[in-house]
Amino acid sequence: MQKNNFDQVTQEIVAKDNRYGLNAYHFVRDALDFTIKAQKKSNSANRHVTGPELLEGIRQFTLREFGPMSKFVLNEWGIATCHDFGQIVFNLVTHGVLGKSDNDRVEDFSETYTFDEAFIKPFLPAPLLTPVRARKKKSPAASRVKTKKGNSLPSQSSSAE
Numbered sequence: 001m002q003k004n005n006f007d008q009v010t011q012e013i014v015a016k017d018n019r020y021g022l023n024a025y026h027f028v029r030d031a032l033d034f035t036i037k038a039q040k041k042s043n044s045a046n047r048h049v050t051g052p053e054l055l056e057g058i059r060q061f062t063l064r065e066f067g068p069m070s071k072f073v074l075n076e077w078g079i080a081t082c083h084d085f086g087q088i089v090f091n092l093v094t095h096g097v098l099g100k101s102d103n104d105r106v107e108d109f110s111e112t113y114t115f116d117e118a119f120i121k122p123f124l125p126a127p128l129l130t131p132v133r134a135r136k137k138k139s140p141a142a143s144r145v146k147t148k149k150g151n152s153l154p155s156q157s158s159s160a161e
Contacts, residue, residue, distance in 0.1 A: 009097050010022055020079060024074075025088060025091075027077070028089060031054070031057055034057055034060070051086065051109045055109060055113070058085055068123045070118075081111060089106075
């Protein structure tokens with residue numbers, strides 16, 4: 001579909017269903033192109049992209065495009081869940097912009113991942129493996145060295161008082 005037709009159709013969709021902004025529709029189309037190119041690189045067969053495959057492509061594309069701001073940008077466009085991507089895709093299918101197979105359903109865009117999992121967690125610092133403990137200062141008695149007879153002497157490392 002030509003860009004002008006896509007723009008015209010998406011404007012019509014948003015006029016009837018304003019849950020998602022125009023940018024959301026353009027982004028999903030760009031993410032679909034990204035997903036198709038990635039599939040062509042991994043295998044030479046040109047085939048249909050399923051809902052879960054598109055969701056994974058959208059996740060990768062979003063992280064590449066927006067980094068730590070991914071969730072914020074999507075939320076600004078009205079997209080808060082994987083289901084929202086399905087709604088956008090099927091709005092485009094209904095208006096003849098995208099095609100679908102007989103097996104494709106909006107339910108294919110179920111909650112494959114949460115947005116925190118997909119767009120926040122990759123940017124969080126890695127958890128520490130062991131907790132850091134504060135070191136205790138040695139008491140003056142601990143710095144004494146015991147002699148064979150049980151007497152204690154100041155250790156050589158202690159400073160003169």
